[in-house]
Amino acid sequence: MEKIRVASRQSALALQQSRWVMERLERAHPGLSCEVVPVVTRGDRILDVALSKIGGKGLFVSEVEACLARGEADIAVHSLKDVPAVLAEGMMIGAVPVREDPRDAVITRTGSSLAELPAGARVGTSSLRRVAQLKALRPDLVFEPLRGNIDTRLRKLETEGLDAIVLAAAGLHRMGWAERITEYLDVTVCLPAIGQGLLGIECRSGDDRVLALLAAIADPAATAAARAERALLAALDGGCQVPIAGYARPVAGGVALTGLVASLDGSEVLRAEDQGEDPEQVGRTVAASLRAQGAERLLETSASAAPAGR
């Protein structure tokens, strides 16, 4: 019987995402059977140290990648948002399935909206991108670092005395926890992270058997968005030390991409937009127009002391 081995971290979200993909592959290919190959990453073992100090978020991806490189598994399902612009040698994104909600979501302790939170209210999020954009909106809020898996973050809303936390809606939806969400932030209010809500299915380049099976669950609109957003990421080359955001939506005849680079305190927010048929070209054009507005200066800012996360 035809088989696909899926390298997966053991966090609840990683397993959920892996199973979601496995189910769709098996449904698309009667007779195919998928199995999980468990991987424990350094990022999973060291949850209390800022990610920027232990090699950044790419390390969740790289140890799973190594498992593919050794031939111990055939595919790995990643939150595309956590996947660095450049993959390991010999690896590729073989398919991008249909997108989940790309927006950020707010969960407040009392159920009030973000706008109703009192001055000085404590908001948990480790994402420089969210902090910069929300500070521009509400400079009076106090932002606190918030790390850990989604379940840990939800728990910290209570245990750390926070008034609100901000998370990706996609993760909450995939876990079946949408009812916890108090408010969705429109993409015009808080532009999502590059790749947010998208899954990237990684495989070995040239693994034609696997690529042919993956093709059945690829979504054209999500694939075009992923290509545009990741071309922007690659062209900005900013890592996760600077607030960067990017969101591409399908339009007639192509994609429309909005990109954003901000200063850490949200006092400077640069935006650019472009649309067209060729997603990579659109990504590069948005990067160039951000640079023309002075993004370079912001991108050079090092924030090694700041918690990293998109």
Ligand SMILES: NCc1[nH]cc(CCC(=O)O)c1CC(=O)O
């Ligand atoms: N940074 C960690 C991470 N990576 C992917 C998701 C959620 C799913 C997604 O955005 O696709 C999350 C949680 C979050 O940011 O709240």
